[in-house]
């Protein structure tokens with residue numbers, strides 16, 4: 215394919231990587247020796263999912279029936295419109311992510327990819343053959359050879375809720391990114407399979423999580439129990455698995471068992487990252503104290519709405535200190551003593567990086583490399599913070615006057631932003647933001663409009 219353009223190969227391959235059309239294959243243990251040698255000589259291998267052709271023996275990768283408890287299926291339904299390009303770009307981004315986790319090599323097939331998630335989980339994404347505007351995601355336990363001398367614990371057949379939530383978030387973030395950058399018109403939702411009508415857009419995941427015990431099929435109006443979905447993706451997880459920082463009371467025996475398992479895993483992780491739970495807690499306390507003195511809690515709430523689908527806007531609203539807010543993220547699996555970059559990103563975005571000096575006094579952090587890069591928070595969220603920081607009292611009054619349906623009085627800038635979001639006047643889509651920017655210009659707030667319009 216490339217021979218005609220060989221002298222431009224560098225440029226073209228970089229371009230294709232930039233456009234998420236291919237990704238570089240990293241070296242792995244599975245590579246034959248001669249391939250490893252050729253990569254050492256500077257020959258690179260790429261994954262290009264969009265070039266895979268349909269094979270006749272497509273059954274090769276068909277999953278053997280596995281116990282339903284060791285897998286969960288989600289549909290990402292695109293409302294009848296899923297350009298293949300979006301699927302391939304998503305796969306490329308997931309390939310990159312999966313390779314960084316240093317497990318087995320990704321397995322690619324025609325419109326399907328099987329990816330390593332962690333030692334216990336894997337994920338299969340594919341375009342649903344019977345409905346091409348839908349991506350089916352299967353999260354399942356990694357296939358293990360069962361050894362008879364070692365009795366499997368019963369718990370081992372269930373997926374880890376933290377992993378399920380993490381993957382949901384990962385898919386959502388990548389799709390949001392792709393939507394923002396490549397295809398503004400896509401709209402999608404996450405659904406669970408409905409056992410009554412079999413539609414891929416019947417039971418929305420958020421709806422299941424919000425429901426008490428069961429949800430009704432849109433077509434047959436029969437109720438489906440969603441306890442397991444709530445456990446895997448919803449907030450109820452925090453009830454059976456107490457958060458890291460709060461020593462919550464009641465636990466079911468199962469919950470206790472899980473907790474022990476989690477602690478054991480966390481203990482293992484501590485060695486890897488070199489940060490103990492106690493140092494992690496100390497760091498959070500330092501951040502919290504610093505935030506009280508120099509920051510604003512409502513500003514943090516605006517930022518953490520990034521996670522609203524997973525922790526709920528109401529939950530964020532209820533909290534009134536930094537630790538409880540981050541505890542929400544610990545509960546949703548977005549922050550832990552192993553992976554806490556979200557805290558430092560929040561600190562950075564909110565302009566409180568003066569706290570780094572204090573954090574460095576904690577042993578585990580004395581030579582910690584604080585990075586400037588932001589990968590968790592969307593451009594939209596970051597712009598809102600920048601917008602809020604610059605908002606003057608006079609501008610607030612004008613905006614409140616202009617948007618009288620906001621129905622707010624004497625608000626500070628952060629509550630104004632929260633109210634604008636609640637009313638849907640601003641949201642993470644280009645059209646709403648363009649409208650809002652226009653409305654700002656109409657009332658002479660050009661500086662504020664510029665902040666939202668200019669790149670960060």
Ligand SMILES: [Zn+2]
Nearest residue numbers: 408411416431
């Ligand atoms: Zn249904």
